[in-house]
Amino acid sequence: HFKTLKQLVNNGGSLQMIFSSSAVYHVLKSNNYTGRFASKKGLQCIGMFEQGIIFNSNIALWKKVRTYFTKALTGPGLQKSVDVCVSATNKQLFLRIPLNEKDLLIKIHRYFSTWQAVLIQPDVFFRLNFVYKKYHLAAKELQDEMGKLVEQKRQAINNMEKLDETDFTTELIFAQNHDELSADDVRQCVLEMVIAAPDTLSISLFFMLLLLKQNSAVEEQIVQEIQSQIGKRDVESADLQNLNVLERFIKESLRFHPVVDFIMRRALEDDYIDGYRVAKGTNLILNIGRMHKSEFFQKPNEFNLENFENTVSTGTIRHVRSNKTIQTWI
Ligand code: HEM
Numbered sequence: 261h262f263k264t265l266k267q268l269v270n271n272g273g274s275l276q277m278i279f280s281s282s283a284v285y286h287v288l289k290s291n292n293y294t295g296r297f298a299s300k301k302g303l304q305c306i307g308m309f310e311q312g313i314i315f316n317s318n319i320a321l322w323k324k325v326r327t328y329f330t331k332a333l334t335g336p337g338l339q340k341s342v343d344v345c346v347s348a349t350n351k352q353l354f355l356r357i358p359l360n361e362k363d364l365l366i367k368i369h370r371y372f373s374t375w376q377a378v379l380i381q382p383d384v385f386f387r388l389n390f391v392y393k394k395y396h397l398a399a400k401e402l403q404d405e406m407g408k409l410v411e412q413k414r415q416a417i418n419n420m421e422k423l424d425e426t427d428f429t430t431e432l433i434f435a436q437n438h439d440e441l442s443a444d445d446v447r448q449c450v451l452e453m454v455i456a457a458p459d460t461l462s463i464s465l466f467f468m469l470l471l472l473k474q475n476s477a478v479e480e481q482i483v484q485e486i487q488s489q490i491g492k493r494d495v496e497s498a499d500l501q502n503l504n505v506l507e508r509f510i511k512e513s514l515r516f517h518p519v520v521d522f523i524m525r526r527a528l529e530d531d532y533i534d535g536y537r538v539a540k541g542t543n544l545i546l547n548i549g550r551m552h553k554s555e556f557f558q559k560p561n562e563f564n565l566e567n568f569e570n571t572v573s574t575g576t577i578r579h580v581r582s583n584k585t586i587q588t589w590i
Contacts, residue, residue, distance in 0.1 A: 274542050277544075279550040284546050290531070293525035295526050298379045303315050306395075312452040328435070342497055345458075374399045406447050512565055512567055513563075515552045523545075523548060526541065
């Protein structure tokens with residue numbers, strides 16, 4: 261599978277798989293690995309080529325839209341986004357306008373299937389018109405739906421006498437009003453925010469509930485902690501800092517049952533990682549799923565809160581040069 265990738269992904273740039281914590285740390289901390297990789301035609305098919313945030317290689321535009329995502333996903337904005345995600349059942353997602361959540365989820369799933377199918381295909385794949393059309397249509401369905409929802413949101417803002425509260429979509433629409441972004445940019449950013457949240461979050465929550473069922477002693481510990489720290493009132497996100505057991509449970513659940521095993525980066529310049537040469541243009545797959553099952557944790561193959569007994573600090577990651585830390589697949 262990886263061999264074929266070499267011919268397919270952008271001009272045969274080689275592909276390496278990384279899983280040691282020191283190598284992953286190096287890549288994630290370095291400015292040399294800021295972008296991801298995918299076929300240009302594949303990205304064009306799903307509207308992600310030089311648009312949105314996830315695969316946007318137009319650096320000027322990426323920097324511009326990133327400010328809106330950063331605002332929504334850090335500090336007080338994050339608190340608000342968490343609330344939005346938690347209350348997604350009120351059918352408003354990030355737009356705060358009424359929408360048919362079930363219908364939207366079906367379209368999100370079709371968009372994902374298309375994404376997986378086209379992301380690293382060779383150019384010849386896109387010359388097969390009937391195959392391309394099928395995927396393009398599935399992607400377009402969600403794009404059109406998001407376009408309609410953003411338009412409704414625009415109308416709702418225009419009809420408001422006074423803007424009570426701003427949000428991610430409103431700020432993007434204002435940016436468009438000031439000619440900072442195009443209508444397609446706004447639609448794609450909202451689309452990417454909406455697709456990034458539901459699956460990752462709901463599957464992680466599913467695993468957490470499963471792990472609680474399988475580990476009743478842990479459930480008991482969490483309940484006791486909540487009772488002693490919070491009492492009878494509802495738990496709020498701001499309480500998390502006082503809920504050590506709960507925090508360890510969340511971290512350990514994400515480690516033990518990750519919903520995302522791999523992340524990807526491309527090397528902008530030649531580099532050395534753990535003594536291995538990485539040429540400019542190399543595509544890297546960071547196997548964070550495997551990294552989190554390493555000897556770095558006390559009981560790597562067990563679901564156990566002891567794995568997060570001491571805060572896991574990146575500063576203490578061991579540099580394991582003697583082990584073959586980067587596996588070269590090609
Ligand atoms: C447990 C739930 C989640 C998991 C496991 C998860 C995981 C990830 C991972 C692994 C990445 C790629 C990181 C990288 O390449 O360095 C990512 C990116 C992203 N996630 Fe999440 N995510 C979760 C929930 C969410 C939620 C709820 C939102 C939105 C509210 C969100 C928004 C995003 C965005 C916008 C990106 C792209 C950021 C960029 O390209 O710079 N995620 N997520």
